Every structure is written in C-alpha cells, then in structure tokens.
Amino acid sequence: MDFAPVELTPEQQAFQREVRAFLDEIVTEEVHEHERRTGDGFDERVHLALGSRGWLFPTWPVEHGGAGLDDVCARILALELARRRVPYVTSGTTGGVWPAVERYGAPDLVAELRPQVATGRVRFCLGYSDPESGSDIAASHTRAVRDGDEWVINGSKMWTTGAHNCQYTFLITRTDPEAPKHKGLTMILVPLDSPGVEIQAIHTYGGERTNAVYYSDVHVADRYRLGEVNGGWAVLRGPLDEEHGDGRGNGLDDLSIGVGYTREFQRAIDAAARWAKRTSRPDGTLVADDPVFLDRLGRLVVETEAADATPGPMGRNKASLSFIAGIAELVDLVGPEALIAHGGEGAVDGGAIDYAHRFAQGTATYGGTTDVFKNIIAQHVLGLPRLRLPGDKQLVR
Numbered sequence: 001m002d003f004a005p006v007e008l009t010p011e012q013q014a015f016q017r018e019v020r021a022f023l024d025e026i027v028t029e030e031v032h033e034h035e036r037r038t039g040d041g042f043d044e045r046v047h048l049a050l051g052s053r054g055w056l057f058p059t060w061p062v063e064h065g066g067a068g069l070d071d072v073c074a075r076i077l078a079l080e081l082a083r084r085r086v087p088y089v090t091s092g093t094t095g096g097v098w099p100a101v102e103r104y105g106a107p108d109l110v111a112e113l114r115p116q117v118a119t120g121r122v123r124f125c126l127g128y129s130d131p132e133s134g135s136d137i138a139a140s141h142t143r144a145v146r147d148g149d150e151w152v153i154n155g156s157k158m159w160t161t162g163a164h165n166c167q168y169t170f171l172i173t174r175t176d177p178e179a180p181k182h183k184g185l186t187m188i189l190v191p192l193d194s195p196g197v198e199i200q201a202i203h204t205y206g207g208e209r210t211n212a213v214y215y216s217d218v219h220v221a222d223r224y225r226l227g228e229v230n231g232g233w234a235v236l237r238g239p240l241d242e243e244h245g246d247g248r249g250n251g252l253d254d255l256s257i258g259v260g261y262t263r264e265f266q267r268a269i270d271a272a273a274r275w276a277k278r279t280s281r282p283d284g285t286l287v288a289d290d291p292v293f294l295d296r297l298g299r300l301v302v303e304t305e306a307a308d309a310t311p312g313p314m315g316r317n318k319a320s321l322s323f324i325a326g327i328a329e330l331v332d333l334v335g336p337e338a339l340i341a342h343g344g345e346g347a348v349d350g351g352a353i354d355y356a357h358r359f360a361q362g363t364a365t366y367g368g369t370t371d372v373f374k375n376i377i378a379q380h381v382l383g384l385p386r387l388r389l390p391g392d393k394q395l396v397r
Ligand SMILES: Cc1cc2nc3c(=O)[nH]c(=O)nc-3n(C[C@H](O)[C@H](O)[C@H](O)COP(=O)(O)OP(=O)(O)OC[C@H]3O[C@@H](n4cnc5c(N)ncnc54)[C@H](O)[C@@H]3O)c2cc1C
Pocket: 125, 126, 127, 128, 129, 131, 132, 133, 134, 135, 136, 158, 159, 160, 161, 162, 204, 208, 210, 362, 365, 366, 367, 368, 369, 370, 371, 372, 375
C-alpha cells in the first residue's frame, strides 16, 4: 500500500480552486439549514448544479453527461464535497444503483435514463428492506405478478430513504414464492409516480428522514425489469457488494467505508476542543489545560485515526462502534451542554456534539447492521464457514 501524499499538478490545483469557488457559491447556509430541518440527505438545487457540470458522475465521458475527469480530479471533487458537508445520501444511492441498471437494463431504458441520471433529474433509491426482513433481504415478500407486458406489485418496503426525492426505486420483488428464496426474486425499477405507490415519512432519532413505501396493485411495464425473471439476486449483488465495501481500489479511495461516520465524530471532537479552549473550570483554569481532559480527548482522536485506517467492511464496523462508544465519552467530557441541540441557548458549536450523538446510533444499523457485517467479515474476509445456528434447518426455507 502506498501512503505517499499525492502531489497535485498545476492543472489539478487549478481544478481544486475551481471546485472550491463553485461550492462557495452553491453550498450556502440555507443548504445546511434545509438539511437540519428535513434530514433528507439531498438538496435538489445543489444536485442539479453538480449535474450541470457533469460532476455527479465526474469520470463519465462528457458525451455521456460526465466531466471526463481523471481519478485524481474526481477524488479532489469528492473530498471537497465531503468537507462542505454536501448532502450525499440520494446521490450515493443513485450512483450505487446505476451500474446495475446499465448492466442489466434493456438498451433503450439505459439510453433513456443515462442523460437524465447524469444531469441529476432522475434519481434512484433502494427498495430492499421489507418490514419483516431487513438483514435477510432475500426473504423479501413484496410480490410481483406477471400480467401480459406488465408486472403488478403488492407489498411494502421499510426504510426507503430518499423515496420522496427520487423518480425510481430499485425494488427487489418476489416473483416465484415456490423457489428457494434467492431464486424467486426479480429486480424492477419502479417509477415512483405510478398509481398505487404511497410514501410515508419516517423521521429518525438521528435527524434523518426515511420512508415506508406501500405498493398496492402497482402496474409497471416489463421494460423496467432489470435482468432475468427470478434472477434478481444477481442484479442486487453489485450495489450490495459496493455498499458492503467490496470492489474498491484505484488507490485513492478512502480505506474505510465508514469515513462518513468518522467525519461526524471528528467534527464533534473538534467542537469539544474549541469549547475547552474557551471554557474555564470553577477554579479559573481553562478546560483545555486539564491533562485528564486532554488525555481522554486524545484517545478519541486516536480512535478516529484507527477507524479511518481500517479497510473495507472492518472499517465500517470500526467506524460505527468507535463512534457510538466515543461520542458517549465526549458527552461525558463536555457535560450537559453537549446535548443542547442546534439553535438552543448554549449549544456547543451549533449543536455539533448533540447531532453526532444522535446520528451515531443509527450507524450500527443502516447499510447492514454491525452484526451482519461481522458475518460478512467472517465469511468473505476470513474465509470461515457460514454460521450454523441450532434449529436453522427449520427456520431457513
Ligand atoms: C435510517 C435508516 C435508513 C435506511 N435506509 C434504507 C434504504 O434506503 N433502503 C433499504 O432497503 N433499507 C434501508 N434501511 C434498512 C436497514 O438496511 C435495515 O434496518 C437493516 O438491514 C436491519 O434490518 P432490520 O431493521 O429489519 O433488522 P433485523 O434484520 O430484523 O435485525 C434485528 C437484529 O437481529 C440482528 N441480526 C439479524 N440477522 C442477523 C444475522 N444473520 N446474524 C447476526 N445478527 C443478526 C441484527 O443485527 C439486529 O440487531 C435503513 C435503516 C435505517 C435505520
């Protein structure tokens, strides 16, 4: 592994300046306020502005709606977007799903959607989790039945984040209830404006907005099917593996897939450090001069470094677990004002610690729980056999 810093060429430095100037203009306080208010993980104006420059898919060729950037410039852009806290959830799900659409979609569908995805007008969300099967996606009950040239879909999905800001959901459906569970699934790109689709908001403790989506006799043309009938598991694998941290590797990517979590933790630690520099103890000494405080804060910084340096699926778990434990420690270090939310009197750095404390809790769940990731690490990284539980022959159909 090469840890050497990347020397930017004059052209790359100019590109970095261009990105910064552009983001100065579009990522306003209003954008952050909108995100705090809605928890959408999406801002349409910013999304479309990025699309207009080809920066949603920056390495795509210009003729496909990208910007034709090389890997280094694409990385510069990604880092600047992260530094500005540009809401990224919906661009992330869209970018994760597109390779599956391109690979498995009918050529006319791909040709129709590609330019719209590039400009940002078409976006995808993930319709994996049924109410009763989140970790076990393959157990999905949401039913699709063939009716001539259409599919009729009935069922519901929980936690379809971004559905209210997307045009399609990448929906895993059960098309053969008699087949073994992985072999009776079909992937369909369902237009979310179809009659029979109902989206209900769910607001989490972490401040995010996600959705329950209900499908009642939703008719979808067969042209929106991705891959073979009953071959949905193969279609799902690509985006799922990407989410689970497989298949990275141009040498410029983050090592850990949990960096998004760690960034929030680091912001909270920075907020605590600034608070310590301006806050005195009853005896008049600055908190920042207290060696015990510094020792405990320093240990948290080391945890964030360790999380960022832990690769792939291990990094996701390290980031989440050290965030949850560490943010509790940080709240203890700062005291009750750490939990004053943004806008409250006395909130530390605009409520950064309070936000991080709430946000941390969900990180052990979404994109696969930390327990499920332990199974992934055991099987895919360590090569251990599949977990066998007493009675699983009865439980697993
Ligand atoms: C804020 C938020 C956003 C989300 N966004 C999306 C989205 O956009 N699209 C989408 O489809 N889903 C989304 N999810 C769903 C998320 O992926 C699931 O919540 C997650 O996979 C867990 O599923 P579950 O909630 O059904 O829990 P369950 O699967 O019922 O798990 C319950 C408990 O059992 C444990 N467990 C389950 N199976 C195993 C196993 N094999 N080994 C060990 N332990 C196990 C789990 O770790 C957990 O502690 C989101 C969830 C949240 C909270």
